[in-house]
Amino acid sequence: xxxxxxxxxxxxxxxxxxxxxxxxxxxxxxxxxxxxxxxxxxxxxxxxxxxxxxxxxxxxxxxxxxxxxxxxxxxxxxxxxxxxxxxxxxxxxxxxxxxxxxxxxxxxxxxxxxxxxxxxxxxxxxxxxxxxxxxxxxxxxxxxxxxxxxxxxxxxxxxxxxxxx
Numbered sequence: 001x002x003x004x005x006x007x008x009x010x011x012x013x014x015x016x017x018x019x020x021x022x023x024x025x026x027x028x029x030x031x032x033x034x035x036x037x038x039x040x041x042x043x044x045x046x047x048x049x050x051x052x053x054x055x056x057x058x059x060x061x062x063x064x065x066x067x068x069x070x071x072x073x074x075x076x077x078x079x080x081x082x083x084x085x086x087x088x089x090x091x092x093x094x095x096x097x098x099x100x101x102x103x104x105x106x107x108x109x110x111x112x113x114x115x116x117x118x119x120x121x122x123x124x125x126x127x128x129x130x131x132x133x134x135x136x137x138x139x140x141x142x143x144x145x146x147x148x149x150x151x152x153x154x155x156x157x158x159x160x161x162x163x164x165x
Contacts, residue, residue, distance in 0.1 A: 045073030072138055077158065084146045084158035093143040097123075098161070105133065105159055113149035126154055134160040 075109040077084040084090060097108040110121040126147075143162030148155050 009135060018134065021083070031144075032037070037086055057103070070139065077134060077136075077160070079134050079158040081129070081157050084134070090144040090146045090160075093145055095162070098143050098145075104128070104130075105161060107145050107156065109147050111154065121138070124154070128156050128159045132156045132159050134158055138162060 074090075075085075091109075095109060099106060106125050107128060108123045108125050111124045112121065128145075138160050141162060144158075144159040145156060146162045149156050
């Protein structure tokens, strides 16, 4: 078996070296290519126009009766791991879903961010890192956690202990 490249093979040819019978054939193929490109572009624009209404953010009124000062406080919450974002990103915990031992916190959260086709979520205990604990006073009274779900499991971005009453 010989090396195809070293044996000469089919040498590359310039596009203009292609034999044509007349100039009008080249012109027609160019206009056909142009129309094909225009048709593809128009099709893509139509698909985007149909999909656009489904991608818009909506205000469903969930924050209509929210105290503006409390909302601003939530938006400014930070832990040692960075900003907690807002009340919408956090989850309130019942007193049975968190505890404290020797100054360390742990919380019970779903193992996965979403349910697995009708099966109940498995809850796991997750240790709260010291840098995730919010040190300022809790203005809402309830315990809150801001979990992050990733490929390595669940981790805690922010944790704000409650009154545990």
